[in-house]
Amino acid sequence: MILITGATGFLGKTLVEELYKQGYDIRVLVRPSSDIAFLDKFDKIQIAVGDVRDLVSVDKAVAGCDIVIHAAAHFRFEPHRRTW
Numbered sequence: 001m002i003l004i005t006g007a008t009g010f011l012g013k014t015l016v017e018e019l020y021k022q023g024y025d026i027r028v029l030v031r032p033s034s035d036i037a038f039l040d041k042f043d044k045i046q047i048a049v050g051d052v053r054d055l056v057s058v059d060k061a062v063a064g065c066d067i068v069i070h071a072a073a074h075f076r077f078e079p080h081r082r083t084w
């Protein structure tokens with residue numbers, strides 16, 4: 001079983017699709033507010049609801065997993081502004 005954090009982001013969605021095609025058992029850790037509609041097309045993906053910043057959520061999500069792919073990140077498209 002592979003746990004993927006950040007599965008609703010750009011990188012995470014790509015990982016889910018590719019690993020699913022390769023036949024891996026997948027569990028995703030998603031926040032309660034995440035849009036998980038894209039997961040409807042996958043019949044065997046397990047969904048763990050929680051937050052990577054919450055130890056209890058993470059402990060429950062990783063239980064029984066052999067691999068963890070941590071793709072969750074705070075990301076923005078705006079360029080970083082230098083203040084100097």
